[in-house]
Amino acid sequence: MFYVPKNAVYKTVSRRKFLELGGGGVASLGLGSLVVGLSTVISRRPVQAQSSLDAKWKQYEGSKLVFMSENTPPSFAIRDKIQEFYKLTGIEIEIITDGLPSVQQKVGIDLQSGNADFPISYVQDKPIGSPFADFYADLTSLIGDETLPQDPEGYGDGVWFENFLDACGRFYDRDRLIALPYDAAVACTFFRQDIYEQNTKDFEAEYGYRMEFNENSTWKNVYDFAEFLKRKRDAGADVPYGYAQHQGSFAWTTQLDVQRMFFAHGRWLDWEIDDKLGSKSPPPSNWGDEQSVFLMQKFKEQADVCHPDNLANGTLELNTVYQSGNIAMQVQYHEFAASIEDEKTSKAAGGRTAYAPCPKGEASWILNGGPAVNGTNCGVGGIGINGNASEDVQRAAYLFCVYATSGAIQFDVLTGLGGTPTRKSVMDMPGVADARKRPSSMPNALTFDAVYDIGIKDPNFVLGPKVPEANEYHTIMAAETQRCLSEEISAEEACNNIKSQIDNLH
Amino acid sequence: MTTRASSEGHPALSDQDWGFATVDQKPEIYNPQPSRMFYVYLAMPAVLLLAAITIYPFLWLIYMSFHKVGFGNASDVFVGVKNFARLFNDSKYLQGWGLLLKYSAICLSIQVVAGVSLAVILNNSRHEKILVTLFLMPMMVSPVVAGLLFYYLYNGTFGWYHWIFQSLGILDETSILGSADTALYGIILVDVWQWTPLITLITLAGLKRVPQDQLEANMVDGAGSISNFFHVSLPNIYPFLLIAVLLRFMDNFRFIDAILALTGGGPGNATRLLPVYLFDVSFKFFKLGRGGAIALTLLIVTIILGMILVKVLEDPARKKALSGDTDG
CATH class of the missing domain: 3.40.190.10 (Periplasmic binding protein-like II)
Known part of the structure; x- marks a missing residue:
């Protein structure tokens, strides 16, 4: 078919061999991308309650998790700071953001089909929490786990703004907690x-x-x-x-x-x-x-x-x-x-x-x-863990939940992209009280009197x-x-x- | 070199003289009559692949439509024809059919008239190739992108199309998607913009095959270009047109992407065509049993309507030939 110069030196590859090689290559690439690109990867280093805080953060070093979230300021801010989380834990987080209706459908299919393609997801209270609450992991056992790092402020109702933990975390059962408040509208x-x-x-x-x-x-x-x-x-x-x-x-x-x-x-x-x-x-x-x-x-x-x-x-x-x-x-x-x-x-x-x-x-x-x-x-967006995921994946995912809902991150989001804090402690952080009055360096803070003091x-x-x-x-x-x-x-x-x-x- | 055709034993060839030379000597490995199983084996991979990607989901759809599909630990519950019976009392389902038929009829009518007209204008025009390429561009945009594009063009605050409509006095301050009376037409416009070129393209292919001698003979008889089109071109492009109409008809029956981007089915239920309602039921409410029943009825009606369409639009010449009327 192609012109080949006389006496050219070349190695013959038969058509059958070519097809075999091509087919094999395509199959390997496909499977490889499925395994490496889309799925969760988990690796664990055992720790004890007495282990150092650094060891507890790093116990799932080398793992990879996917976080499916709505395209809200905290998600963009966390994506910008994801290297910081990687340095802290060694866990690679792939953040996928989309409009809320799409997130609702994708997360809903994942949870209900028994899969855990999205081990961590955005739990918008009514559209996601109400229909799928039973498919999320109960966080209460992870909150009490001494082999996991915990937020020094804790996770009780008192550390969040009034009603926020109820809004996105509790559905139909007061003893189960399926999400931690991540952002609020x-x-x-x-x-x-x-x-x-x-x-x-x-x-x-x-x-x-x-x-x-x-x-x-x-x-x-x-x-x-x-x-x-x-x-x-x-x-x-x-x-x-x-x-x-x-x-x-x-x-x-x-x-x-x-x-x-x-x-x-x-x-x-x-x-x-x-x-x-x-x-x-x-x-x-x-x-x-x-x-x-x-x-x-x-x-x-x-x-x-x-x-x-x-x-x-x-x-x-x-x-x-x-x-x-x-x-x-x-x-x-x-x-x-x-x-x-x-x-x-x-x-x-x-x-x-x-x-x-x-x-x-x-x-x-x-x-x-x-x-x-x-x-x-309101729409209080929580961050929750897929109940279909294995115990180790849930524990690794919990590390991200702790990090993403910490006061320090919420303060960064408020000052950077214009977030909406869920932890009360953010109000006491530098400049926030002043920002509630004009001129304000954090425009969302202008609404705080109306929202957090009354609404x-x-x-x-x-x-x-x-x-x-x-x-x-x-x-x-x-x-x-x-x-x-x-x-x-x-x-x-x-x-x-x-x-x-x-x-x-x- | 012998000139006799040799076809001994091969069922596909007769003994007639084909008029070209063949070699008498057969190759050593030559199986004159492969067994039937040979063909079955050849077709098997394709059949299996087809079964995996079409027949299995279809069977699963039938299964779901007769069950209340459970998630997680809940198992499926057989409910008989309950999912189907419920559809007859579901106003959104019935309304969805009405909207779908209205939408499909308007879209097809505009697209056929506009598409054929464009093809006639473009055929043998000076810059045919460039113009065809330009006209085909909307088709290359994915439907959801087309939906988003028009969503911004229609926007009442900054949309360019809204400004044009308002300047022409067609709309007041309410945008085309902001009223239940006009929203469906806003969606039809997107479909017409995107898919009329397909009709144009297929018709253009048909026009290229219209015999020039027939056209010339007709003109010699004194016919004008309009008469030429209706009496010579149209009968010749009929089979092409039938394919185009059939393709668009079936596409319309599964049209959803742009609607979701533009209105989500609203205002009210004004644009909740049956496929949109099917999507809502299946992937927003996760009622897969009810969704299966809707999908199955949609599929069956699409097939029946498709067959009727083929019957109605069948090439008159072919129809005549099949009925045995050969008088002319």
Whole structure:
């Protein structure tokens, strides 16, 4: 086939031999990459309780583990510092990051199929913790193990912010702990104080009170502000819309958006279950009751005065709308403050934005009794260990969990990429207290008063619903709510539809 | 050198004179009639591989659709036809079918008309090769990337397409994906952008095979280019078009990537086509039994509709020939 010069010296390779060599090579490469590239590798050096701390950190030197995480600041920060962990332990960690829906699917398949391709994974409380809690390893035995290095602060409820350990670590059983708090997204109110100040005179003339927002401001006030600004804008004034909701393609964020408002009014819950632990067999839901129908109607009325692209905006897009100066207020997760305060990308930066707790319930909107609270919810992301992994893999993975949730790392993430600490001790670290006031070198700290002093504390904080079918519940709820906002169905139909579908889930 | 064809004993060859020379002498190792098992052995590796990658999962799908699939320590529970029965009361399943058929019909109609028109314009045009390459570029983008690309183009805050739509008065401040009335059309536009070139490509291949003498004869008879297209070109490209339509039809029935990137099925259930709902049930809710039942019904209906499509669109000339009508 090819030109071969006369008298050329070459070695003949028969076609059969060529195929054998090629096939063998491809097979070896494939298997090799599977073994070395994707799988966990473990090697162990035995240690005793009396061994040095260094020996305990290094007992799994030469091992390799995979950490599947959401693409959040702590994961990026830890990826940057992964050499430090390698020096400390000799363990190689491959960090794979992805959007939360993908992480949820990949981790879910891995855990439920009995595999341990991801020995360490991100346990976002409701979407991952609620359905897959039984497949994670119980960390309580590892926490008490003297042959493993432990965080000097410990892991009790008191060292984390209120409710955080419950949020991501405990599901259905108080004695089992499946994850340690790694990062947190807690809702609070971001509003444009410059726009409020410019418009307060006109607003007061019409509504009889000042256009201000603080911890006592209610959902009725939010509606008034949004309605006022929309009317003004429709009349040709150069003002942004007053508010926008979290809808978009990821159902969980819509569920959280509805939940904040509903919980604020008499601490309304979807199911009468322990909000902190959840339930595997919840009773019939509260959807369809008088309170839920009334509040769904109010949620719809609020959507009508929101930014017109309300139904297309998920959490990230909503933040972009706020950054671009198209809305004057959003209830957003406190990890977004850093992006809001970035003068290069945000029109809301430079002291224009103020932060406050989530809006309070409006007393006149509470039909079933109960208090008006600053209904606040969260996504507390834990770090957990795959229960299918071998004992040694679990122990090696635990070393990473201890490292990744330490106060020092959380402080680095806060100062570097704009993280959201979960350990209380970070508040006492240098510069953090000062950063809670402007000018701040750690923009997320500007939200700490609203979030850590008010939002996450009882009676304002709502953790659940923790039910095994949480993801189907979120999808049903979001779809029916959006149908109501699109005027496809009424508020009452939406609530009844949710009830009829979710009462059969468990 | 003898000129007689030699085919003694070989079933594939007859004794007729093929018109070219053959060698009389047979090689020493020559098995004139290999046993049937020889062919079976030859086909075995391919058949086994095919079985492993298609038949086994298909059987497993059937198994799952009749079970409540358990995870971890939980074992599978046989539930009979419960998973199928439940589908008839599932509004999202029924709505998913409606949306899928609507989406598929609109996509196919636009793609066939636009794809064939483009092919006719491109055929023998001055810069045909460059233009074909340019038109094929969307096809080379993976569907999820296409979805993400349009997600940004449609964005109500900074999307370029949104700005164009708004400037033309087609949309107000609500983006195309922000309304239940328009979201499906936003998705259709992505599919049309990406896959019309496939129809163009296949049609173009067909147009190259249209006999020039027929076209010229028709023109001599006084026909214009439109008449030429409908009376000569179209009948000739019919089989090609059928393949293109069939491919796109089946693709539409498993279309999911761009929808997940663009809307996730919303707003409400406005873009929750059946394949999206199947994905939700199987990989978001991990109800593999119910997912198996949905997948099986989707597969069966796709096959049936595919067969109907072939029947309906079958080449009229071939159909006539098969029915024995040879009068002309």
